[in-house]
Amino acid sequence: MYRNPNQKTFVRRAAAVLAALALVAVALPAAAAAAGQVNVNTADGDQLALLPRIGPATAERILDYREENGEFAAAEDLMLVRGIGEKTFELIEPYVTLEGETTLTEKVRASDAAAAREENGSR
Secondary structure (H helix, E strand, C coil): CCCCHHHHHHHHHHHHHHHHHHHHHHHHHHHHHHHCCEECCCCCHHHHCCCCCCCHHHHHHHHHHHHHHCCCCCHHHHHHCCCCCHHHHHHHHHHEECCCCCCCCCCCCHHHHHHHHHHCCCC
């Protein structure tokens, strides 16, 4: 099948590398989900403040926006809240959900969120 022993070794190593890359590709997105998520339609101010770059004042603006406009229809609608721009949204997006339970229990630091985004191959 193989013409020389080097070819067989190359194929085995290439298969091992591909298998390792597949495992990493599956594990990294799961890492952000494993950290937890915040349901922005039901979370209180303390839970919202667990998101990266979201402090008490911005959490209060999210609550005010939700009270005035109803539930968020899309995660991107958070950018309609004063203080949440594109960069902040990119950091909080992996931790935001619109349904289900809030499972995030610890504050996510902006540096940790940025590092996770880089590892996941995001911008």
